[in-house]
Amino acid sequence: MTGRTMQAHPAGEHEAAVAIQHGGSGMPTALLGMLLFIASEVMFFSGLFATYFNARATTPGAWGPPEGAHELELVLAGTLTAILLASSFTMQFGVWAVRRGDTGKLKMWTGITLALGVLFLLGQIYDYSQLGFGIADGVFGTTFYTLTGFHGAHVFGGTVGLTIILARAMRGQFSARNHVAVEAVSMYWHFVDVVWIAVFSTIYLLR
Numbered sequence: 001m002t003g004r005t006m007q008a009h010p011a012g013e014h015e016a017a018v019a020i021q022h023g024g025s026g027m028p029t030a031l032l033g034m035l036l037f038i039a040s041e042v043m044f045f046s047g048l049f050a051t052y053f054n055a056r057a058t059t060p061g062a063w064g065p066p067e068g069a070h071e072l073e074l075v076l077a078g079t080l081t082a083i084l085l086a087s088s089f090t091m092q093f094g095v096w097a098v099r100r101g102d103t104g105k106l107k108m109w110t111g112i113t114l115a116l117g118v119l120f121l122l123g124q125i126y127d128y129s130q131l132g133f134g135i136a137d138g139v140f141g142t143t144f145y146t147l148t149g150f151h152g153a154h155v156f157g158g159t160v161g162l163t164i165i166l167a168r169a170m171r172g173q174f175s176a177r178n179h180v181a182v183e184a185v186s187m188y189w190h191f192v193d194v195v196w197i198a199v200f201s202t203i204y205l206l207r
Contacts, residue, residue, distance in 0.1 A: 034184040038191050041154070045195055048150060052143045052202065059139050064207060066141065069133035077204045080123045081196065084155075087116035088193040091162075095186045101176035107169045110182075113189070114162040117155055124152050144203060151192070151199050158192050161185040 027035075056063050065071060094109030135145035165185050168174065174182060
């Protein structure tokens with residue numbers, strides 16, 4: 001996901017602010033666009049999960065890493081899950097802060113969320129380095145890396161969005177009446193977290 005997609009257009013934020021000031025109703029265009037994008041991503045990941053379960057159901061023998069490879073590390077995956085869940089809370093704290101007009105807390109919580117997202121990605125890279133099998137090593141390897149890899153790519157996209165939000169917050173571009181971009185990025189980040197719960201439950205708990 002590009003930074004352009006993650007960043008709401010300033011004009012759209014101005015329109016939203018004007019609508020609020022004059023008692024207007026309706027969802028800002030940036031938020032509607034994000035919801036539509038998330039809806040398309042739900043269908044995308046649904047296809048990936050369907051592929052995973054189909055491969056699992058039609059693959060003879062034991063389902064799991066190739067023989068000789070390391071087993072999936074449940075403790076590490078659980079720790080990464082906790083980190084990503086925590087980042088969802090910190091992101092929401094930032095949203096609540098900017099709604100109150102507390103831009104200082106917005107910067108703090110956004111920075112913490114960004115740090116947690118980067119920590120998750122580093123943990124996932126470390127996990128990959130310890131597994132001992134690759135994407136071409138059997139059906140399990142292909143589906144495992146496809147599902148977790150695409151999710152990791154979305155987390156990376158989210159960190160790009162968070163970086164943009166933090167940079168704009170540092171420049172004083174957000175207020176209690178002008179923070180549509182923050183709301184949009186928070187929606188995306190919560191979506192990424194929910195997807196990871198599904199990935200973690202499917203690959204690590206239901207194996």
